[in-house]
Amino acid sequence: MLVAVAEKDLIRDTNLEYCDALRAAGKEVQVLINRGMSHSFYLNKFAVDMDPATGERAQELIDE
Template identity: 60%
Template sequence: MKKAGKDVEVLVSSGVSHSFYLNKFAIDNDPVTEKRTEELIAPIKDFISRH
């Protein structure tokens, strides 16, 4: 994408050694999953708001 002139950012979630999916039950019931999801979503929202 950079070669096409697009802005690109890479985000690595600490403590997550694999790809994960958004599981609403887990987000609502597991504080660690909730925190990691917030850490994932916040920079995505920020990137979108800047473009």
């Protein structure tokens, strides 16, 4: 399972705990930390189109 976690997300720690729980349940987990991003950054089309960093992180997420 791929879990994308935004570095500045207020629920980042909860997302990482979820990954730990999946691993404890015997699941294979890949974590993608999106540097410098906040919650659901990839849904903000304006930011994805206009901000190079947001666009790069969104593309990294798509590529994974």
